[in-house]
Amino acid sequence: MAIDIKGVLxxxxxxxxxxxxxxxxxxxxxxxxxxxxYRGFHIxxxxxxxxxxxxxxxxxxxxxxxxxxxxxxNPKNTSGCIPRIDYxxxxxxxxxxxxxxxxxxxxxxxxxxxxxxxxxxxxxxxxIKNIGEDVS
Amino acid sequence: xxxxxILLIMLAYVVGFIYFGLYRNITARxxxxxxxxxxxxxYDSIKLFSKKQSVSYGWMFYLGPIIMATGAVLTLxxxxxxxxxxxxRSVTSQGNLFVLLYLMVLGPLGNALAVGTGGNPFGVMGVVxxxxxxxxxxxxxxxxxxxxxxxxxxxxxxxxxxMQKIGGLNIINHPLLFIGAMISxxxxxxxxxxxxxxxxxxxxxxxxxxxxxxxxxLLMSQGSLFAFAKLVLxxxxxxGGADSLEMLVLKTFAIxxxxxxxxxxxxxxxxxxxxxxxxxxxTLIAVLGLARVVWFG
Amino acid sequence: xxxxxxxxxxxxxxxxxSLKCKFEESxxxxxxxxxxxxxxxxxxxxxxxxxxGTGCGAIEMPPTFTSRYDAERMGVVGVATPRQADLIILxxxxxxxxxxxxxxxxxxxxxxxxIMSLGSCPINGGMYWDSYNTIKKLDDYIPVDVAVxxxxxxxxxxxxxxxxxxxxxxxxxxxxxxxxxENLKFYKDNQKRVLxxxxxxxxxxxxxxxxxxxxx
Amino acid sequence: xxxxxxxxxLSLELVQKNDYLYKVSVKIDQxxxxxLSFINEFNYIxxxxxxxxxxxxxxxxxxxxxxxxxxxxxxxxxxxSIERETASLPTMHTIWPQAEIMEREMHEMFGVDxxxxxxxxDFALEYWDNIPPLRRDFDTLEYVNSxxxxxxxxxxxxxxxxxxxxxxxxxxxxxxxxxxxAAAKAAQEEQNNPKQEVSGDE
Numbered sequence: 001m002a003i004d005i006k007g008v009l010x011x012x013x014x015x016x017x018x019x020x021x022x023x024x025x026x027x028x029x030x031x032x033x034x035x036x037x038y039r040g041f042h043i044x045x046x047x048x049x050x051x052x053x054x055x056x057x058x059x060x061x062x063x064x065x066x067x068x069x070x071x072x073x074n075p076k077n078t079s080g081c082i083p084r085i086d087y088x089x090x091x092x093x094x095x096x097x098x099x100x101x102x103x104x105x106x107x108x109x110x111x112x113x114x115x116x117x118x119x120x121x122x123x124x125x126x127x128i129k130n131i132g133e134d135v136s
Numbered sequence: 137x138x139x140x141x142i143l144l145i146m147l148a149y150v151v152g153f154i155y156f157g158l159y160r161n162i163t164a165r166x167x168x169x170x171x172x173x174x175x176x177x178x179y180d181s182i183k184l185f186s187k188k189q190s191v192s193y194g195w196m197f198y199l200g201p202i203i204m205a206t207g208a209v210l211t212l213x214x215x216x217x218x219x220x221x222x223x224x225r226s227v228t229s230q231g232n233l234f235v236l237l238y239l240m241v242l243g244p245l246g247n248a249l250a251v252g253t254g255g256n257p258f259g260v261m262g263v264v265x266x267x268x269x270x271x272x273x274x275x276x277x278x279x280x281x282x283x284x285x286x287x288x289x290x291x292x293x294x295x296x297x298x299m300q301k302i303g304g305l306n307i308i309n310h311p312l313l314f315i316g317a318m319i320s321x322x323x324x325x326x327x328x329x330x331x332x333x334x335x336x337x338x339x340x341x342x343x344x345x346x347x348x349x350x351x352x353x354l355l356m357s358q359g360s361l362f363a364f365a366k367l368v369l370x371x372x373x374x375x376g377g378a379d380s381l382e383m384l385v386l387k388t389f390a391i392x393x394x395x396x397x398x399x400x401x402x403x404x405x406x407x408x409x410x411x412x413x414x415x416x417x418x419t420l421i422a423v424l425g426l427a428r429v430v431w432f433g
Numbered sequence: 434x435x436x437x438x439x440x441x442x443x444x445x446x447x448x449x450x451s452l453k454c455k456f457e458e459s460x461x462x463x464x465x466x467x468x469x470x471x472x473x474x475x476x477x478x479x480x481x482x483x484x485x486g487t488g489c490g491a492i493e494m495p496p497t498f499t500s501r502y503d504a505e506r507m508g509v510v511g512v513a514t515p516r517q518a519d520l521i522i523l524x525x526x527x528x529x530x531x532x533x534x535x536x537x538x539x540x541x542x543x544x545x546x547x548i549m550s551l552g553s554c555p556i557n558g559g560m561y562w563d564s565y566n567t568i569k570k571l572d573d574y575i576p577v578d579v580a581v582x583x584x585x586x587x588x589x590x591x592x593x594x595x596x597x598x599x600x601x602x603x604x605x606x607x608x609x610x611x612x613x614x615e616n617l618k619f620y621k622d623n624q625k626r627v628l629x630x631x632x633x634x635x636x637x638x639x640x641x642x643x644x645x646x647x648x649x
Numbered sequence: 650x651x652x653x654x655x656x657x658x659l660s661l662e663l664v665q666k667n668d669y670l671y672k673v674s675v676k677i678d679q680x681x682x683x684x685l686s687f688i689n690e691f692n693y694i695x696x697x698x699x700x701x702x703x704x705x706x707x708x709x710x711x712x713x714x715x716x717x718x719x720x721x722x723x724x725x726x727x728x729x730s731i732e733r734e735t736a737s738l739p740t741m742h743t744i745w746p747q748a749e750i751m752e753r754e755m756h757e758m759f760g761v762d763x764x765x766x767x768x769x770x771d772f773a774l775e776y777w778d779n780i781p782p783l784r785r786d787f788d789t790l791e792y793v794n795s796x797x798x799x800x801x802x803x804x805x806x807x808x809x810x811x812x813x814x815x816x817x818x819x820x821x822x823x824x825x826x827x828x829x830x831a832a833a834k835a836a837q838e839e840q841n842n843p844k845q846e847v848s849g850d851e
Contacts, residue, residue, distance in 0.1 A: 003417075011401040017166050024169040024503040027592045053809035061560055065806035079812035086803060088557025091584040114581040114594040116601060118556050118572045119802055121582055160505070169503040176508060179479040183519075186472045189543040191516060258514075340513040348516040348543045530775050557800045565782045565789050566774060569797040627796055629776045 039092045040111035042085055044125035045104040046073035051081045055096035055105055063089030064096060073127070087113070087121040106130075140224055141213050145361065148212050151385070152360025153177040155367075159396050166400050177360070181353050190349030193253045200250020201347070201354040207242035208362035214239070215368045217384065219297045219377030232291040233281055236369065240324070243362065244270060247343050254346035262342020265407050266333035272414030273323040273330070279422035280317035283310060283429045284373055293372050300376035307374045312425030314374050318395070319418040323410075324366055327399025330410050367391055469605075476519070476545065477602040478508040480595070483518035483542075485535060488525020490551035490585045497588040509595050515539075520547045520598065525585070526554035526561045527568050533628055539575055546610050547578040547602075549594050551586050559584065573623045576609030652691055652725075659683070669723040680729050681739045684714065688744055693718050693725065696745035699752065701759050705785040708733045710759065714741075736761040758783040 025032055046069065056064040066081035073082075083096070083105065097105050105125065115121065157174035164171040173179075192198065213227050214236055244266055251259040284306060288296045300306055307314045323330035334342035347355055367388040371378060375391075378384035405413060482504075484494045498504050498511050512518050515538045523535060539548065553559035555571035562569060571577055578601065581594040601608070613620055653663045656673060661683075664672045675683050687693045697715035704711055714727040731738065740763040742749035750772075752763045757772045760781040771777070780787040 012397070014166060014401045015397055017168055018162065020168065022165065022168055022170050022503075023500055024506070025501060026170060026506070027502055027589050028596055031589070051809065051812075056809065061558075061562060065803055066809045066812070067805055067807060078816065079807075079809045080816050081807055081809055081812050086557055086800075087582040088553050088800060089559055089562060090553055090582075091560045111583060111587055112590040112593050113583070114579055114586075114590060114597050116579050116597060116606075118550075118570070118577055118580045119800065121553075121556050121580070122802065164503070164505065167500050169500040170506045172505050172508060176479070179475050179508060180481075180510075182472070182475045183479040186475070187543050188545055191541075191543065336513040341517070344517070345514045346516060352517055528773075530773065533775065558797070563790055563793050565787075565792055567797075570800055629778065631776045 036109065038109040038111065039094055039107045040109045041087075041107070041113070041123065042083075042097075042125035043106050043108045043128040044082065045102075045106075045129050046082060046127045047104075047129070048102040049074055049077060049082055049104040050102055051077040051079040052101060053079065053081070053083075054099045054101060055083050058095045058099045060093070060095070061089045061091055063087075063091075083125065085123045085125065087123050088118070090123075137224075137227070141227070144212060144217065144224060145209060148361045148364040149357060151388075152362075152364040153181065155363065155389070155392055156360055159392075162393070162396060163400055177356070181356050184349055184353035184356065187349035187353075190351055191346065192351075193255070193346075196253040197250050197351075200247050200253075201351050201358065203246025203249070204243040205354055205358035205361070207239050207246065208358040208365060210242075211236060211239045211369075212361055212365040215365055216294055216297065216372060216377065217368055218379065219294075219301075219372070220379050225294070233285060233293060233296075234291055236293075237278065237281065240366075241270065241274070243358070251343050251346065256346040258339045258341075259343050259345045262333045262339045262345065265335075265339070266343060268407055269323060269330060269332055269410055269414075272411040273320045275320075275415060276316040276418035276422040277320040277324075279419065279426050280313040280320075281373070283313045283422070283426040286426070287429045287433070293369075297372055297377040305374065305376045310374075310425055310429060312421050312428060314425075316418045316422030316425060317370070317374070318391075319421075320414065321366065321370060321391075322395050322398050323414065325363060325395055325399070327395055329398070329402045329405050330414070331399075331404055332407050332410055335404060364388070473603055473605055477599040480507075480509045480520050480547075480598070481512045481518045482509055482520045482522055483513075483515050483538070484511055484522045485524065485538060487523050487527050487531045487535065488552065488554060490524025493551065493585050493588055493591060494522070494524065497591045502588040502592060504592065504595060507592070507595060507599070515541045516543065518542050519545065520549060522549045522551065522591075523555060523571065524551040526552075526559060527571060528566050529568065529627055530566075532568055532574060532624075533631070536575060536624060544610050545602075545608060547598060548575060548609055549579045549581065549598065550577050551581050551583070551591065551594075553582055553584050556580050556582060568627060574620060574627070576612045576620070578609040655686070655690065663725075666726075670726065671723060672726045672728060674728045677729050677731055677738075680727070683727065684716075684741060684744070687716055687725070687727070691718070695719075695721075696741065696748055696751075697724065699741075699748065699755060701755050701761065701783075703733070703759065703783070703785045704730075705733070710736055710761065712738065712761075731761075738763055740764070740766040742766065757781065760784065 051066065051074075053066050056066055063086045064083045065086070066079065067084050068080060069082045072080070085096075092107070094107060097103075097107055108126070108128070113121075154174055154177075156177045157172070160176060161171035161174060213224060217224060244263075248263045248267065251263045284296060285291050287306075287310060288299045290296065290299075296306075303309065322328075326334065333339075334344060339345070344352065344355060368384070370391050371384070371387045375387050378387055482498075484491070484498075486494065496502055498509075504510075509520075515521065519542070521535075521539060521542065527535060539546070550556070550571050554561055554567070555577065558567070558569035561567040568574065572580075579594045579598045581590050583590050586594075656663050659679070661673055661675060661679075664674075666672055673683075693716040695717040697717055698713075700713040700715070702711040702713070709730045710733055712729050712731060716725045716727065717723075736759065738752075738761055740748070740752055742752065749766070749768065752761075752766055753768060753770075753772050755761050756763060756766075756769050757774055757777070758781055763769060774782070779792065782789065
């Protein structure tokens, strides 16, 4: 009976990992730096949004509705509407941000949302000029 | 004495579950991740006992976990926990190794009856695998135990412990028997090269597939009791027993850690491979040890 | 062969309703409340998961449960069978064919039981909103406790879902399975509408005497 | 090419679509014998796919068999048309085993019948009792909306074009109003001024 001694003993070297630092990301305590350009939730610079509904038209999932904002942000907004996104439909394909004529609609890198009520997934994009800057 | 038995069961319950928690900790660290708390198994057990529903298939289904728990508790109270004290000695004097060897098989058989009642094909498959494996596991372990009995000239565990106090530990005197028994003990703990009955990727936790809630909690509890009993048995047979609680914990923990290290790093055998391996290498080692005992004392 | 059709029985746990009455009669309602709170805490700390890969979201499960995000440190462990599970994760879109299996799996789980859905599709259809074979609102058919959006949600989002579920259990909020018991007719009607009455086997309906059956 | 001459004998034309794609159109009664000769004489061992196209206007299904040799250097498409109403095809699962599941799917999605097929049962859909879903007379959106209603919370969506029109009109109206107001003001001023003028004149 031939015994592969090296093959039998070499898995035991894995025990050495016991004394190494774990590689786990303890999420709720430690958050990872999310990459710039990651396709997370929407932001919309309402001071340049012109309410053209290009995003609504291009959306293949029928996820975007145009609704009235609480107040007028941009006097040049042609329809007086701003987009609202249904996160029960969105697939983060980023087509809406690609066609946006004033480039006001963008994707942030925040992407985490859990809720116990499935009716809570209509999302008003945050009013942010650029990623990392809050104007509202 | 009843009080002592209850105390022992409680001790075994706590120590067994903490060992299981440590097992999960060590596994986690070897896999490079943070661990659950040591008490995680207690949480699981209390949650399972407090589940509002448990599926049952009649009285035979109830008996399965109970027979297993009976086997575990009887094994526990028949194994002498402390060598020098009178703790549980009155029970221990009435039991010997043959009764223990019988009781170690009682659990799987009782479980087989219950699983058969459930009728789940994965459960039945797991039981068949478990009983097939048992053939391989028992052979080296029994040969090792017979070797010890011949060496000590007695089947009384207390006598075997006393012999070790005079003539040195069995692990040094009879290393071949120890190796044979330890390899099959890895299987008795359901550890990795021999974890074929409950292989989750193949037979969906095997014999336990249909057990839920209270039944699963009872199975977990008896598992921890039985694990403790088996560790104490190995300590008694090969490491000369334990005088105090500290020595007991130290010795059982040493055995436990070596078993789980083997369990974590190796992959799983197939059914035939496991039986084939157990029938060859550990049996050969144990037979050599037995021959050494018979011819050279 | 499965033995499942023989009719399963419900067993009450050790803090069931009878115990509650006893405590309240003897003026120990406070003790009972404390005990229930403790049990809820243990329940929240130990969640057994059966991960049902219905769609693309199944790819997020391995990093969540293995070394990178390690859900086990929160007491969330995967199990192999629905009998032992507390939580079922439905990851992604559900075709009618899958929904039938999901209902069967869900009804085999033992109470208390919870459901978590991953991705946009179970919330409102997602990419498959105009498919002839995919359901849109999962919470019409089975009660969803936690919904996580994303396409697919990152493992962080899944862990957020676990944390939310643990908080809900700890606070004793009304869980999905209680809603399912109360509005069983609503859920069964919806299931029958899309599955064409072929919902098999009818464990729950038998238990609740909807099909003329009863608890054996 | 050997294949081309054989097809010429059968008065069929081998059309080259591009570097590796050829096409043959056959009548339905020639199909089975032609496919048999493809595998027996020319060794086209692989059946890539069986495709179906619904020509609702002509009342036809256009079926395409894609075949490859072992060399994998070109694909031959064998195309045939069958009646939409009595859609029936000879089963090929005895020649190419993979045809079994392709035909099963086509039966489910288009309602094409395959006499002699062993497992013509439900495939991806279960208990489907409507028109087969990939037929063009099946109105998918209507079916979806009747079976799976939307989440009824997006009713406040606005039609942007109308909003634009409204806003434009509002702007126009505002402009008009402003003009009118200006005019009215001017008129009032005019009303006031002549008095002054008059008074000035005096």
